[in-house]
Amino acid sequence: MVDAGVRRFAGSPDTRTLVVLAGIVSATIAAVYWVLRIGFDNPTGPILETLELALFLLAFPVVLRTALIRAIGDREPRWWASHPFLWLVTIGSTGLIGRAVPIIGNSAVILELVGLVFFTLILVTWLYEQGLWRSLSYIAGSIAFGVWTAGVVWGRIYKNPLYFETFIATGKVHHDTLNLAATGNMLRTYHVATTGIDGLNYVPYHWGSAWLFAQWANLIGIDVLKFYQLSFPVIVIPFFFGCIVALAIFLRNRRRDEGSDPTRLSGTFWAVFIAIAVGIAPIAGLDAMGVWTSNIMISESYTIAVPAALLFAAVVVNWADGLSVKTNSLAESKLGWIDMLFLIALIPAGIVLLGYLKISLMALAFAAIVYLGWRLRLYRRIPFLAAILITTVVFYLTYKQVSLPAHREGFVPLDYLSDFVPPPWWPFFLFVHLAWTWIYTIYRLRRENIHDLGELGTAVKERRIIDVELIVTLALIGVVPGLIIHIDGGSAFYFSDVQRWLAGAMLLSWIAFAGTRLWPARSPDAHPGIGGWPTRRLLTALLFIAAVGSIISNAVRWPLIMLRQNVAIREQLYQIAGYPVSTGRIRNFVNLRDPAILATGLRKSPNYAMATALALLQATPSPVRRREALFVPQSDNHYWTSLARPAECSFQSFVGPALAGIAMVDGMPAVGCKLSKYYGIGSFSPRVASQQPAETSDAALCVRAKAIGATRVISMRFPGDSVVRRDISCKSGAT
């Protein structure tokens, strides 16, 4: 039996469920990572440390909140003691602690230990109260969900447990990851937001996630590129989905009638959650509507910004609830100094931070603030008006800092549709792309018994459906950018998709415990036996079979792709090592894990010497690296063609900063290369003439190095399988 004293510190039942399930998802992803690296260099240390950090981030806010509530009581909503706020604070604090690692040394072990203990505490409490079968089904479901998320994140070429090995063996890796790792490394080494491809020019970009990940990489003690492959999925993906559930629980608890509602999250809740995440329509159908289920895990900035924004929204709502307790109206509430601080400092700060995490989230959050300010007539009070004005100013300033000029490509009507939605589906785009917003809207209108325009008008006037107004507004605003301007690479999705998660969380909040049932219940006075089954069950069963079939089909797709890719790279290495196998079959995995053969394959691979030599540079302590610059002459064909996908010359420059963690000098691609406008490349001067011998002289390189504060240039060449390194000291000439 779990001691009541223990349970006192383990949160409420629903948050315990959230922490446990997210923790299991985290552990599952970590386990999949480990399995996929079997046969390669596969130390368990970083995996466990990553998992422990993830558990800390999940469990600590819950325990902290419980302790705070016990200390101060929970009669009134206190935003600073709310679970969402404490979670955000925990995230930010770990980032700061990570930032301090180079200064004070690594104390992550304490966090990890705390995380493990707190999570165990919550897990034990949860297991005790759930019962065997419920626990087992939750655990099994979480493991399945974890495998699905692992499949999604590692089933594309953006991230891969064997990313480094794939680069060595084939060079066929996505450049996005190199760009992000380069930025993270530059932030880690030089504390400058840049890709470091030719010095340290500032690159306007929402580099908040890169900064955070660099600090977490410090905590775990791994390089940034590995962090993106391992730690991002293990830490951030459970955080993403956990926050959806957390927001739902938070919103639901605002309305909860203590004592009358059950505290367990219902089966309907989880069914709808799965439908939102995995999709009840086949992936082909979702793709046709530009609803990309994989992108939430491809774009790490989106994956962290969405939950951060949702938690921020919950904090603001919690603050507003606290104000409205007495007056029942935010506009007429009495503001204390903490409230003033919240209004004019915390809200603008939140907007700024969101801007650095993902510009689309900042824009939508700002739109939400303006809309609510207008609808609730908050602008009539000076503190609120001041907050709106300050927010507007910081929004503008942040936008200038994080928005890449190359992304401002002018008016292009229906650009997102033209590029990503087949024309026959255009008429349905708004309906399906914003489906969860419409579902939420219909659900709420029915719940409010609103049947006609008159009743709708009345409800709007009475502000009874401000939540519906807000989500519809955000959905429509979110869809606008993609319909009027060109945003490279389908990034308009990161505006229009936000509504899915917000509406999803809001919908879940209503159906969490409300007795909402998808499966029709039998009437109490119905005929006993099968004859008493509701007729609607027949139709519901048909729909269920289809939906469940589709969910299963969607869910297995990515893990299968992930496994195929893993097997493919193993086969490639076996081939290089002189053991040709080419089955492409997943089950062949078990035969392709001989460490000696895989190591031989790697050693014989084209990029091996270069990649390992560059990666080795990260072993240098960060303060020393900060005084270094990397140079690879244009004549080194090996380096400048190491990425094997078509038209990758633009991105070759990222390889050095991404692998070595050192900025390059004179690292722009060759003259003939058609440079991409994106990825911050425009922040650097393009090469206008071929590199001349004079430009590669020690003196010339030192001039460039000194411009970024470096005192040593590491000049590297990679002829054949060898590495030629020459260190140039810029204090006393060549060495």
Place this chain on the structure above:
Amino acid sequence: MQVGRDVSSAVNAPGANGPAARLDRLTSTVFGSLLSCGLAAVYFVLRIGFANPVRAVAVTLGLALFVICIPSALSEWLNRRHDTPKWWLSQSILGLLCIALSALAGAIAYPTHVNLGVPIAITGAASFVVVLTRWIRVSRAISLLVVAGLLVLFTAWVAGIAWGTRYKTPLFWEQLSDRANVHHDPLYYASMANSMRAYGVPSTGLDGVPYTPYHYGSAWLNSQWADLAGVDVLTFYSLGPTVLMAPVFFAALLLFAGEAKAAWRKQRPYEEPASISKPIQEDWVAWLAFIGATIGFIPSTALDALAVWNRHLLISESYLTGLCVFVLSAGLSVVWWFGRKENAKGNALFMLLIVPFLLVSLGFLKVSLMLLALAALLWTILRTGLLRTRIFLTGSILALAVSAVTFKLVSVAAQNQGIVPFNFMRHYADGRWWPYFILGHLFWSLLYIALRVREEKLPTLSDLVAALRAGRLFDAEIVAVVAVCGFIPGELIDIHGGSAVYFSDVQRWVAAPLVMAVAARWIWRLSRVDRRSGLASIRLSTVAVVLIAIPVGTTILFNAGRAVRGAELMNVGLRKAFYSYAGVEAPGAAHARDPHVLAAGLQKAPDYGMISALRALDAEPRELKRKTLLFVPQSDSAFWNIFSEPERCSFAPMVGPATSGLALLDGMPPASCDRTDQYGLTAYARRTKPQTLEDLTSAALCAKARKRGFRRVIVLEPAGNGRYTTPAIDC
């Protein structure tokens, strides 16, 4: 719909032949007639610049008007004094009769040299004028506009689908002459039709005329109508099914919906008049269902992913013709069922004569339709206890017997390729959509059944069972029987070439008209609430419907537009090719219609010489044809490699019988060809060795011809420069 006791009490209730019911019948007639006029006009336009005789088009249109309008005018007049129309005077049975009469007129045209094509056409046109005038007089202006708009939409869609594929096109002959860029299916059907026309044997005529089991009823019908229109069978295949049968089908569909609605009016006299008396032409929900079931609410690519093939209706003329008879039979059955009296002589006539005749007809038109009609019939007899009545017992046995015999005659063994679970879904539905296959493929049946169950207010399974026992859901049962029986074959057996769809698709044409018949009632119930006036009273469900109508309407236009675009591209593409052959730069799409340039281009088309030589043979008297075979030496690569795709080598010989009207001698594809077992090719011995010089001698040819019962051989011989001669060997 209720059966048994409930039916007998409702038989004499008013409404089955009231003004709304009569208007519904008129609407179906006018819709089909005007659709035919539109399609005939499009056909004519698409042939501008080429040989374009008006007579064939006019007679075909007249035939359509005859089959559609005469039954309407006659039935209305004959039933003018009856509250409930007599089934033997119903529009449906008269429609079936007119189809049979027109075919009979075609059958006697050649032997008697009396071609009734023009008189029939004039009769049809006159009756059309009468019907149209009457319809305009009794219709509201808004309905006229709505129907006119729908007609434009349907004309464009039908023309686009039917003539936008390589199966049928107004320029079929021309397209055949240009590297045979056509589908081989029409050649197969035309071969069958020509064999029946010339030799009186259903055969593909690839090596003599052995009997080829197949549902060749439509081929026979088309050959008779071709005689009436005065054109060859291949020409009629692109003209007749589209201008004649497609409008008949849509008219029959509307008629079936109208008859079902009339039956409901009789069944439920207690319903609110506003919900039940509204004629179909004023019932926007019914039209929506009509469009949804035909053109589709969602993009055709998505329908294809669920193996809901809207094109097949208009591509497969056997299915289209069979469905015309099937849907008319369904309409007739509704009229008979709700108008019958117990122990009446009419029941005996219906069960012992009409039903067997219809089943046999359906079997020869499309075997799947016969089997499904039989299933529905037997279910009805069994479920209603009519089996205890001698007439119905005898009728059932007779139905089974004639169906079995017909099945034996028309079923193609090679089509059954063994038990393969979920074969149709696995091969023809997009794998990613499999979970939704049943829901999507049987959408209209499921919709109808679900809404009927809801309407009957059956909260539990016990209530459902009780309702089934009481016959309150008998209509839904029939829909379910057709859906389930149609669904099983394709998911159990591998039926070649996706032909399982001709089983599983039938439910759509039963369920959709029934949905049309009751749609207004359901919608009326949904909107039956206290209302305020003004904008504020607009229901949110109405707003939602309007919002959804925007993408749905756009998609309907898109689906139709895509079809039209396909037909336009094909037509213009061929014209440009002929301009190019003629050495003249093609003008804009609308201007490539200079007869001289097109004629010059056609004559320079790669296969023109051969095709025109073959086509000339079709003009020979049938008495002479009957004893003649056509021989094409294997050395004639232009003939044997007429299809550029090597995998179509099996179908090259069909070009001969389809174009010349003569069966081939020694016409199997080369030994190297991987010959298909489909298309009746198993009726012939496979070629095992190359043709030798000895095989080409007159003696050898005559010996082979005599062995097959023929006395004359025409040889297709290249004369150089793309020309051909056709010397005859008299044996």
